[in-house]
Amino acid sequence: MMTLMxxxxxxxxxxxxxYSRLLLENITGYAICMLDPEGRVVSWxxxxxxxxxxxxxxIIGQHVSVFYTQQDQQSGLPARALDMARRRGRFENxxxxxxxxxxxxxANTVIEPVYETDGVLAGYAKVSRDLTERKRTExxxxxxxxxxxxxxxxxxxxxxxxxxxxxYVSNWNVGAQRIKGYEPDEIVGQHFSQFYxxxxxxxxxxxxxxRMAREDGRYRGEGWRxxxxxxQFxxxxxxxxxxxxxxxxxGFAKVSRDxxxxxxAERALEQAREALFxxxxxxxxxxxxxxxxxxxxxxxxxxxxxxxxxxxxxxSDDTRIRPLLVNALEGAKRGSALTQRMLAFARRQNLKxxxxxxxxxxxxxxxxxxxxxxxxxxxxxxxxDQLPCVIADTNQIEMALMNxxxxxxxxxxxxxxxxxxxxxxxxxxxxxxLKPGTYVCLxxxxxxxxxxEITLRKAMEPFFTTKGIGKGTGLGLPMVKGLAEQSGxxxxxxxxxxxxxxxxxxxxxxxxxxxxxxxxVDRHIEGQRPSLRVLAxxxxxxxxxxxxxxxQELGHEVLExxxxxxxxxILRSGKTVDVVVTDQAMPHMTGLELAAAIQQEWPxxxxxxxxxYGELPTQSQLRFAKLSKPFMEKDLVQAIDQALSVGAxxxxxxx
Numbered sequence: 001m002m003t004l005m006x007x008x009x010x011x012x013x014x015x016x017x018x019y020s021r022l023l024l025e026n027i028t029g030y031a032i033c034m035l036d037p038e039g040r041v042v043s044w045x046x047x048x049x050x051x052x053x054x055x056x057x058x059i060i061g062q063h064v065s066v067f068y069t070q071q072d073q074q075s076g077l078p079a080r081a082l083d084m085a086r087r088r089g090r091f092e093n094x095x096x097x098x099x100x101x102x103x104x105x106x107a108n109t110v111i112e113p114v115y116e117t118d119g120v121l122a123g124y125a126k127v128s129r130d131l132t133e134r135k136r137t138e139x140x141x142x143x144x145x146x147x148x149x150x151x152x153x154x155x156x157x158x159x160x161x162x163x164x165x166x167x168y169v170s171n172w173n174v175g176a177q178r179i180k181g182y183e184p185d186e187i188v189g190q191h192f193s194q195f196y197x198x199x200x201x202x203x204x205x206x207x208x209x210x211r212m213a214r215e216d217g218r219y220r221g222e223g224w225r226x227x228x229x230x231x232q233f234x235x236x237x238x239x240x241x242x243x244x245x246x247x248x249x250x251g252f253a254k255v256s257r258d259x260x261x262x263x264x265a266e267r268a269l270e271q272a273r274e275a276l277f278x279x280x281x282x283x284x285x286x287x288x289x290x291x292x293x294x295x296x297x298x299x300x301x302x303x304x305x306x307x308x309x310x311x312x313x314x315x316s317d318d319t320r321i322r323p324l325l326v327n328a329l330e331g332a333k334r335g336s337a338l339t340q341r342m343l344a345f346a347r348r349q350n351l352k353x354x355x356x357x358x359x360x361x362x363x364x365x366x367x368x369x370x371x372x373x374x375x376x377x378x379x380x381x382x383x384x385d386q387l388p389c390v391i392a393d394t395n396q397i398e399m400a401l402m403n404x405x406x407x408x409x410x411x412x413x414x415x416x417x418x419x420x421x422x423x424x425x426x427x428x429x430x431x432x433x434l435k436p437g438t439y440v441c442l443x444x445x446x447x448x449x450x451x452x453e454i455t456l457r458k459a460m461e462p463f464f465t466t467k468g469i470g471k472g473t474g475l476g477l478p479m480v481k482g483l484a485e486q487s488g489x490x491x492x493x494x495x496x497x498x499x500x501x502x503x504x505x506x507x508x509x510x511x512x513x514x515x516x517x518x519x520x521v522d523r524h525i526e527g528q529r530p531s532l533r534v535l536a537x538x539x540x541x542x543x544x545x546x547x548x549x550x551x552q553e554l555g556h557e558v559l560e561x562x563x564x565x566x567x568x569x570i571l572r573s574g575k576t577v578d579v580v581v582t583d584q585a586m587p588h589m590t591g592l593e594l595a596a597a598i599q600q601e602w603p604x605x606x607x608x609x610x611x612x613y614g615e616l617p618t619q620s621q622l623r624f625a626k627l628s629k630p631f632m633e634k635d636l637v638q639a640i641d642q643a644l645s646v647g648a649x650x651x652x653x654x655x
Contacts, residue, residue: 031107034114035124039064039082042123051107051130053100064126067097069104085111085124097128106135159256162242165249167192167210179258181228192254195225197232213239213252225256234260301630304332305546308632312553332630353487355389355510356397358422358440365398369405376415379405383422383442389510390440392487397507400480404444404503407477411448411501419445424509433490438509445502451495459493480505532640533557533575537567537582537594538610543629547581547610550633564589568597577605579643581627581636584611595624606643608636 031048033041040063044056052059052067059066065078072078072095085091090112097107107128114122159176161169168191172184180187180195193206200206200223213219219239224232236257242250307329314322362369362381370379390397401420408418421443427434451459460477480503481491488508495501534556538544544560551558559575561567564586571577580598584591595607599622607624610631625642627635 029129031126031128031130033059033126035064035082035111035126037121037123039078039124048128051099051105051128052097058100067128069096069098072096081109081111082124086113086121089113094131105130105132107131157257159254161254163192163210163239163252163254165251167206167252170251176256179227179233179256180225186228195256197224197226200224209237209239210252213241214249217241222259233258234263299542300332300335302540302542302546304329304630304632305543305550307332309546309549309553353391353393356392356394357385357389358387358442359383359385361394361397362401362420365401369402372402373405373409373418374415377409377412378415378417380417380419382419387422387440388424388438390507391510392489392507393483396483396487400483400505401442401444403477403480404505407503408444408446408448408501411446411450416447419443421445425506433485434506435488439489439506440509442505442507443502444505445500447500450497450499450501451493452497456493456495459495460491531555531557532578533559534640535559535561535567535570535577535580535582537561537564537580537586537591539563539583539586543583547636550636551581554633554637563587564591564594564597567594571598571602571605577602579606579608579640581608581610581640584609592622595622599623606640608639608643610639 027045028047028050030045031051032045033048034043036042040061041059044054044059048059049055054062063078064082065073068078077095081091081093090110092108092110094106094108096104097109098104108131109126109128111124111126114125116122157175158173159179160173161176162171164170168189169187172182172187176187177183191206193201196206205223209219209221217240219237221237223235223237225235225237226232236259238255240253242253244250307325311322311325311329314325316322359381362383366379366381373379405418405420412418423441423443425439425441427436427439429436460481477491477493484491484505484507489506492504492506493501494504534551536544536547536551536558537560538547539562541562544562548558548560559570559577561570564582565588567580567582580594582591582594586594589597591609591611595609598605598607607622608627609624610627610629612629625639625645627639631639
């Protein structure tokens with residue numbers, strides 16, 4: 001524009017003066033004016049009037065300095081501008097200009113000297129353009145960029161930084177410094193792949209992330225990242241490509257966040273959900289197992305009782321039938337042992353807790369245990385004879401220790417050392433399973449193959465086994481676990497692949513009071529057994545028939561009832577009864593409810609409660625003896641003896 005104007009002015013003698021003036025007057029986007037050699041305005045176009053608000057008569061003759069701010073006037077800028085234009089042929093700058101009304105606008109100003117054909121200075125051509133809006137836009141952009149930089153630098157929870165198109169770090173915020181540990185001068189210029197693990201770098205994860213960002217417009221991912229000190233954290237990562245106006249790739253914006261705590265919390269929640277599901281599953285399996293075992297116990301009671309009766313009535317010199325009956329009875333006993341395992345898993349077996357000296361118990365087991373372990377396994381009993389007694393069922397503890405020992409043997413196919421050790425532990429506060437008190441921890445330790453983490457988690461699940469088909473029921477450890485928990489203790493497993501296993505059986509220690517009670521009971525069951533009138537009650541006719549037969553062979557007079565209601569009818573008919581032997585699980589009225597009714601009306605009648613379950617509802621006011629199903633003749637005899645001892649000792653609540 002300036003060159004065009006000069007051309008018009010310099011060749012004014014060759015051009016039509018009116019045409020040139022018309023052209024300049026109609027330019028409104030630029031303020032164009034002529035100055036004389038002293039800097040006074042000699043011409044004024046429409047653009048100058050629009051931007052500076054002066055009319056031509058108002059401004060012609062005024063010095064150019066009137067357009068400058070007071071500060072610029074005091075600094076001598078107008079005079080310097082003219083001097084520089086004359087000496088250098090051009091002056092240009094951006095600065096504030098003043099309108100007639102005193103308002104300022106940002107202008108780009110160009111001043112060039114104009115000479116006559118003889119070289120004499122004719123004056124100056126001055127062209128200005130109002131750039132206020134552009135400056136405001138630039139200032140807004142600059143402010144926005146500054147605020148953005150402050151924002152990015154102020155963010156400490158996110159690592160925000162730029163990468164060039166090859167993946168090298170070009171800037172670094174405070175959040176990146178805090179999370180990854182690098183100072184800006186340590187990391188700028190380094191490749192971002194050093195934040196990845198060695199395995200990820202080998203698999204090309206960093207390069208794939210940039211490729212996906214370029215191709216898909218964004219990359220999102222999570223994974224382990226490495227800090228400057230070598231520690232790792234779980235990061236959520238977003239990478240966006242940055243494109244130039246011409247479509248070329250400038251680089252990448254990368255945002256990372258440390259979400260290790262959130263990931264750990266989510267995993268803990270998932271594990272809690274899994275544990276809850278597992279607990280619910282175990283409870284459902286336990287209820288199903290307990291119900292099946294109870295019904296099977298009734299069948300076994302009839303089978304075992306009938307076989308025992310048949311053997312007693314068969315001539316002792318019979319060699320044709322007796323072996324078959326003995327074999328059948330042994331098979332039934334194995335079935336009974338299996339149901340006991342199922343009930344132990346369900347924590348519903350019938351236990352006979354008593355004080356047990358652990359060292360003596362293991363010593364008594366050794367003659368049976370050592371041959372079962374085989375010649376390649378060396379067994380050592382390290383349990384001290386000073387260890388307190390435990391309160392548990394002797395037979396069940398023997399079975400549990402035998403089971404743990406057999407598992408240890410199977411884990412050492414090439415042989416090794418098997419140790420049973422024990423210690424006394426005081427639990428000071430409730431740990432979720434064990435109540436506060438004194439416990440004896442029996443440890444069965446092997447040098448076997450050990451278990452990995454997955455196998456260890458499943459080891460106590462029912463029917464889970466690592467043994468071959470037909471070599472394990474998968475009920476061994478669940479049985480031990482159920483026994484321990486039903487006895488008020490716990491089974492704990494510690495194992496590592498290739499480093500053996502330590503199975504800990506925690507049982508409550510006996511107190512002096514519990515030992516004295518047991519001795520009192522032992523005294524009561526001694527002596528001669530009288531002939532009694534016994535009422536047998538069971539809704540299962542197979543079991544009832546067997547119970548009646550056993551009682552009759554023991555010399556007792558027997559009355560029988562197929563329900564609790566019929567039993568009460570017999571008692572209310574006036575018949576004298578010494579002992580009632582009743583099943584617990586009966587429809588309409590349970591054995592426990594029948595016992596409560598009997599003790600209310602006939603307190604002198606003694607009660608034997610037969611059940612396949614170990615846990616009965618609490619009835620502290622009732623006194624009865626428990627009989628585990630299935631039972632043999634000797635078990636029934638002991639139960640009746642205990643029932644009679646209950647009557648002799650008012651402090652005895654149950655046997």
